[in-house]
Amino acid sequence: MSKHEFQTEVDQLLHLIVHSLYSHPEIFLRELISNASDALDKLKYLTLTEDPYKSLAFEPRIDLELDEDQHKLTVGDTGIGMNDEDLASHLGTIARSGTKNFLSNLSGDAKRDSNLIGQFGVGFYSAFMVADRVDVISRKAGEERAWRWSSDGKSGYDIEPAERATQGTTVILYLNEEGKEYSNSWKLREIVKKYSNHIAFPIYLTADKSEWDEKEKKSVKKRTTEQINSASALWRRPKSELKDEDYKELYKTISGDWEDPGFWFHTRAEGTQEYTTLFFVPSKAPMDLYQANYKPGVKLYVKRVFITDESKDLLPAWLRFLRGIIDSEDLPLNVSREILQKNRILQNIRTASVKKLLSEFKSIATDKPEDYKKFIDEYNRPLKEGLYSDFGNREALLDLVRMKSTKAEGWTSLADAKSRMKEGQKGIYYITGGPEDVLRSSPLLEIYKKKDIEVLILDDEFDELVFGGLDKYQEIELKAVNKSATGEDLKDASEPDKTEDIKPLLEKIKAALGDHVKDVKVSMRLADSPSCIVSDADEPSMKMQQMLRAMGQERDIPQLKPTLEINPDHEIVKKLLGAGDDGLVNDAAWLLFEQALLIEGIPVDSPGAFVQRLNRVLSRAV
Ligand code: ADP
Numbered sequence: 001m002s003k004h005e006f007q008t009e010v011d012q013l014l015h016l017i018v019h020s021l022y023s024h025p026e027i028f029l030r031e032l033i034s035n036a037s038d039a040l041d042k043l044k045y046l047t048l049t050e051d052p053y054k055s056l057a058f059e060p061r062i063d064l065e066l067d068e069d070q071h072k073l074t075v076g077d078t079g080i081g082m083n084d085e086d087l088a089s090h091l092g093t094i095a096r097s098g099t100k101n102f103l104s105n106l107s108g109d110a111k112r113d114s115n116l117i118g119q120f121g122v123g124f125y126s127a128f129m130v131a132d133r134v135d136v137i138s139r140k141a142g143e144e145r146a147w148r149w150s151s152d153g154k155s156g157y158d159i160e161p162a163e164r165a166t167q168g169t170t171v172i173l174y175l176n177e178e179g180k181e182y183s184n185s186w187k188l189r190e191i192v193k194k195y196s197n198h199i200a201f202p203i204y205l206t207a208d209k210s211e212w213d214e215k216e217k218k219s220v221k222k223r224t225t226e227q228i229n230s231a232s233a234l235w236r237r238p239k240s241e242l243k244d245e246d247y248k249e250l251y252k253t254i255s256g257d258w259e260d261p262g263f264w265f266h267t268r269a270e271g272t273q274e275y276t277t278l279f280f281v282p283s284k285a286p287m288d289l290y291q292a293n294y295k296p297g298v299k300l301y302v303k304r305v306f307i308t309d310e311s312k313d314l315l316p317a318w319l320r321f322l323r324g325i326i327d328s329e330d331l332p333l334n335v336s337r338e339i340l341q342k343n344r345i346l347q348n349i350r351t352a353s354v355k356k357l358l359s360e361f362k363s364i365a366t367d368k369p370e371d372y373k374k375f376i377d378e379y380n381r382p383l384k385e386g387l388y389s390d391f392g393n394r395e396a397l398l399d400l401v402r403m404k405s406t407k408a409e410g411w412t413s414l415a416d417a418k419s420r421m422k423e424g425q426k427g428i429y430y431i432t433g434g435p436e437d438v439l440r441s442s443p444l445l446e447i448y449k450k451k452d453i454e455v456l457i458l459d460d461e462f463d464e465l466v467f468g469g470l471d472k473y474q475e476i477e478l479k480a481v482n483k484s485a486t487g488e489d490l491k492d493a494s495e496p497d498k499t500e501d502i503k504p505l506l507e508k509i510k511a512a513l514g515d516h517v518k519d520v521k522v523s524m525r526l527a528d529s530p531s532c533i534v535s536d537a538d539e540p541s542m543k544m545q546q547m548l549r550a551m552g553q554e555r556d557i558p559q560l561k562p563t564l565e566i567n568p569d570h571e572i573v574k575k576l577l578g579a580g581d582d583g584l585v586n587d588a589a590w591l592l593f594e595q596a597l598l599i600e601g602i603p604v605d606s607p608g609a610f611v612q613r614l615n616r617v618l619s620r621a622v
Pocket of ligand 1: 031035081082090124168
């Protein structure tokens with residue numbers, strides 16, 4: 001027998017599961033059954049595709065066995081099994097980075113955290129919520145030897161040789177005080193019905209059943225074995241036969257989520273290609289949505305045979321928040337997982353599914369605005385990613401994304417902004433480059449306020465990247481207000497050009513700032529502020545440059561300079577025009593530039609010099 005310590009993370013995790021996730025201990029059974037089902041899926045796939053396994057006697061089933069007197073519960077499967085190395089690496093370490101993320105994502109709130117358990121697949125350890133010892137006896141398909149892994153969930157685990165007649169895994173739980181509740185066959189049936197009814201394999205329960213014995217005239221216990229789930233691939237049944245509850249249950253089984261899904265879309269395609277898709281939108285965005293190593297949520301089946309849940313190509317990446325199933329009739333069973341990406345049949349399913357989903361999202365937006373708001377609260381960002389990456393669906397996505405606005409409470413759409421356009425308005429305007437409060441107080445908005453024109457507030461970090469790449473929404477130009485050319489739009493033909501009036505001052509400012517700015521111009525867009533900065537149409541804004549630099553891409557972007565715009569009607573500017581003191585004009589030029597940077601959330605190059613200037617000007621004023 002060999003003794004092993006748990007990896008530190010496992011220790012932490014076990015402690016956490018046992019001590020803070022007590023609110024739903026019953027999920028341990030769902031987790032063990034789902035592991036058994038995965039193991040059967042894996043072996044089924046091999047028996048259909050790989051030579052040495054084709055001859056294997058494979059009778060897929062999951063067996064629960066209850067010994068009420070001993071408080072012993074067994075979950076067995078005839079799946080792929082594990083050898084000693086697998087046992088040590090799968091059950092003794094947390095190899096997957098997902099689980100490490102899980103640990104760092106914990107909130108201390110038991111309900112939220114237990115939700116995470118499924119999402120991060122730390123399912124097996126939940127057995128220690130209800131058991132003070134767990135034995136796992138397993139024999140890997142194609143191998144002769146079996147092994148026993150045994151642990152009390154505290155002091156590491158042991159691995160030793162064992163006996164098992166066929167391939168598969170048996171998990172034996174020695175139920176603790178808390179777990180005694182599950183030493184009851186009715187309870188087990190109830191949990192299986194609730195969470196695992198639609199697992200594609202039969203689940204049997206062997207337990208003592210009380211029956212009336214006519215001869216003895218009393219109730220006697222009889223050992224019986226019965227199938228306790230419906231084992232049907234629910235998604236293959238007609239929609240008319242399915243109830244909301246069926247969908248919700250299936251969702252929870254495949255996603256590990258606690259909560260009901262927000263929506264689901266069940267589609268059956270017949271004709272040139274036959275397939276079924278069932279997609280769920282989780283009501284809360286998955287925790288790993290923004291992690292590069294996110295776990296894909298869609299499982300591929302071929303004629304009800306599970307193929308993979310690891311492909312990131314079944315749907316475009318921006319739809320990675322979906323959970324669900326694609327089941328094709330046309331793919332060969334031995335479709336290699338590596339070439340899924342290039343498979344024509346799958347590509348067609350993918351294209352059609354995206355179209356379908358986009359139209360479903362649109363219907364929700366139109367018919368159920370309250371629900372759509374919740375959807376946007378969670379998924380606006382992935383939709384915007386789609387806008388950036390999924391060129392073919394840009395039109396549809398433009399109708400789905402939502403933004404904040406100077407003219408509307410909460411979320412608004414481009415369609416609404418279009419309907420609010422003023423007579424003669426040259427485009428739909430938007431501002432990017434900072435958090436909402438910074439954007440809302442930007443001097444760049446002053447002229448729009450004055451003219452009562454709407455500006456969309458795009459406060460997501462990558463909005464500039466997304467919207468900068470779009471030029472039109474339904475023939476209407478989308479214009480960033482921080483671009484120099486956009487100011488020209490609002491020029492009033494009746495207003496005289498004031499450049500000449502302040503030309504001497506513009507030249508002095510230019511001389512003072514030297515090559516820190518591209519140009520110094522009269523502004524068309526300011527009302528209350530004396531100055532602002534803008535960029536050229538084809539250049540990233542200052543804020544964007546700052547972001548790219550923060551991401552370590554400074555080598556790729558040249559140091560671009562902004563244009564400083566001056567408000568000719570501002571009191572400071574008027575006074576400066578007449579000022580004879582060159583030292584003061586020089587300080588003022590810098591302060592006009594630096595305040596324009598600061599108000600956009602961009603730090604000044606030298607805070608020390610800035611403060612000195614400020615103090616020189618202040619001391620003259622007091
Ligand atoms: P997850 O199932 O999400 O990967 P678990 O902690 O439940 O996380 O299981 C860890 C790993 O142990 C699984 O990925 C699988 O490789 C292995 N495993 C667990 N249960 C079984 C089983 N019944 N048969 C075969 N392998 C299993």
